[in-house]
Amino acid sequence: MNDTEITLRVFEPRDSEKVIDFFTRLSENTIRNYTRFGFPLDIDSVKKHLSWVTESGSEMEKIFIAIVGDKVVGLGHLTFFQKTWKKHVCTLGIVIEDGWQGKGIGKSIMNYMISFAKQKGIKKVWLSVYADNLRARQLYEKMGFVVEGIFINEEIFGGVARHVISMALFLDETYKPDKTTG
Numbered sequence: 001m002n003d004t005e006i007t008l009r010v011f012e013p014r015d016s017e018k019v020i021d022f023f024t025r026l027s028e029n030t031i032r033n034y035t036r037f038g039f040p041l042d043i044d045s046v047k048k049h050l051s052w053v054t055e056s057g058s059e060m061e062k063i064f065i066a067i068v069g070d071k072v073v074g075l076g077h078l079t080f081f082q083k084t085w086k087k088h089v090c091t092l093g094i095v096i097e098d099g100w101q102g103k104g105i106g107k108s109i110m111n112y113m114i115s116f117a118k119q120k121g122i123k124k125v126w127l128s129v130y131a132d133n134l135r136a137r138q139l140y141e142k143m144g145f146v147v148e149g150i151f152i153n154e155e156i157f158g159g160v161a162r163h164v165i166s167m168a169l170f171l172d173e174t175y176k177p178d179k180t181t182g
């Protein structure tokens with residue numbers, strides 16, 4: 001990534017305006033791929049969501065940002081389940097600004113989020129990805145995520161149906177797919 005300095009850290013309330021600016025810069029294609037586990041993207045909803053994350057004391061969701069200069073160029077989020085029987089699982093979403101894609105930032109944020117999840121005692125990180133989003137699928141496979149299942153024609157955009165793949169990273173030997181019978 002040359003010598004561009006990238007800072008990765010957990011979102012704080014003071015970052016709200018920069019995160020909103022980040023979302024307004026995303027192309028339609030990036031948004032089209034992000035919508036699956038992403039935030040609702042109209043500006044009012046992003047504002048409400050960021051306030052909710054702040055007010056909830058970040059117990060239910062953690063947002064991670066990549067910063068270059070004074071701009072947010074990438075963002076990831078982990079959402080935690082509260083029910084006792086699902087507390088070992090969290091969901092993951094990620095989006096990088098168009099001009100910064102393909103430069104290793106996605107991989108860095110993923111590593112950062114996975115370390116955070118491990119430290120929190122999470123045993124399974126779950127995500128879903130459109131089947132036609134090959135870039136994201138490659139990234140997830142490289143990080144060790146495996147396919148759990150495929151939802152056929154799960155979502156329809158402008159008359160075009162898209163399949164959705166459910167993928168998971170198992171952080172604890174005990175819960176790896178080949179070790180359990182369900």
Ligand SMILES: CC(C)(COP(=O)(O)OP(=O)(O)OC[C@H]1O[C@@H](n2cnc3c(N)ncnc32)[C@H](O)[C@@H]1OP(=O)(O)O)[C@@H](O)C(=O)NCCC(=O)NCCS
Pocket residue numbers: 029030031033034036094095096097100101102103104105106107108128129130133134135136138139142
């Ligand atoms: C998918 C996304 C998060 C990946 O982040 P990124 O910063 O672009 O990816 P990285 O540069 O860290 O690359 C990680 C891996 O992704 C894959 N990748 C990156 N660019 C790629 C490209 N143009 N084509 C295919 N695979 C590509 C490679 O496997 C790469 O690993 P490598 O560098 O060892 O070859 C990012 O491109 C993005 O935000 N896309 C739009 C929104 C989206 O799809 N979000 C995910 C929703 S599930």
